[in-house]
Amino acid sequence: MSKAANTRLTILHKAFELIYTKGYQTTSIDEIIATTQVTKGAFYYHFKTKDEMGVAIIEEILKPTMQEHFIKPTEASQNPIEDFYHMISYLLLEDPFLQVKYGCPVGNLTQEMTPWNTKFSEALAELVDLWKATIINSIEKGKESGLIRKDVVGEQVAFFILSGYWGIRNFGKLQNDNSSYLVYLKELNVYLNGLK
Amino acid sequence: MSKAANTRLTILHKAFELIYTKGYQTTSIDEIIATTQVTKGAFYYHFKTKDEMGVAIIEEILKPTMQEHFIKPTEASQNPIEDFYHMISYLLLEDPFLQVKYGCPVGNLTQEMTPWNTKFSEALAELVDLWKATIINSIEKGKESGLIRKDVVGEQVAFFILSGYWGIRNFGKLQNDNSSYLVYLKELNVYLNGLK
DNA sequence: GTTATTTCATACTAATTAGTATTTTTTATG
């Protein structure tokens, strides 16, 4: 990787960390360049504006991460119900990067940047649609293989699962402990088994 | 109401509107006093800091509103399952103040202010706990009256319902139309009927 | 190795921010 490409990626990664923990609006460019040891000239060489950097974070950091961690595993899944549970459970309790008190990065950005920046909305919507489509697809496969009832509506379930995930992340932030996660997961398990 | 109390309430109401539509951090005091036609001196006479005003909004605007619109109706409920559905459906589709593109005021504030301001967290947590407790209570009553299965766990269901609500609000913001609400509500209906 | 282009460094600006200091007006109390 070229040196220039490296500074660009350094900015994106560090900025993402700051934004995840502090929020987008309250993360200043001065703070980003201070923690990255990159000068302002370098920053504005790589990104025309702060928002352009924000969108780049979504497309170049969040999207690939999601592809790797959610999409691929779900596509390979043979047992949707078990795997949905494990996916959510992993994200809530085990993922080494995500923290209870900081919530879901995608959810945070959606909350904060929509509807004021359409570029953000579009980039985020693309990401979420990808995840949703994968879940729906997985449900259809489950229906074919007989693991899921035929009258289950994939899109409805996808929205239900993802909404629950985003929402419980908010509870986690509010209480700053994972006790709400544990209670939530139990009911998620009940719900998912109802799809059989 | 005294004139002073009136200006205080005017500030709280207008500030709440701005914060709901724009977010807390990006709503400046200058903007608040401009739209309220209240001077800075008056503002800082009533509130020591911006954050103190923020907490006052939660306690003096959001809390009473919630008491009136969610708590009371739920307490009076005879049929929890139907009423849960109607509560969420009303909030998503009919409430005249709430807008799809701006999400849920409580969810927004939780997302934005937690975990950086404990005063906000405490005030918001109190509010949410109240709602949760009401739902749990309603479920227990439903179990007694035979409308809800005995093996249903109230706390789990409460978290599940509220999480879903917060989460789908995020989808609404992202897409800026209520199509996701409609899909979500169908599955909510399925889920709630599974509690019978 | 010279030149051109990419990449980065430094110093700046204009606007906005929350909050303060001080004075003036309004309201309540005797």
Place this chain on the structure above:
DNA sequence: CATAAAAAATACTAATTAGTATGAAATAAC
């Protein structure tokens, strides 16, 4: 009505903000 206290108006500050102008160093092309 006189006085005290409450309420509000005005003018300010110091810090922070995103972004710019301009030049220097590094890298690539020939």
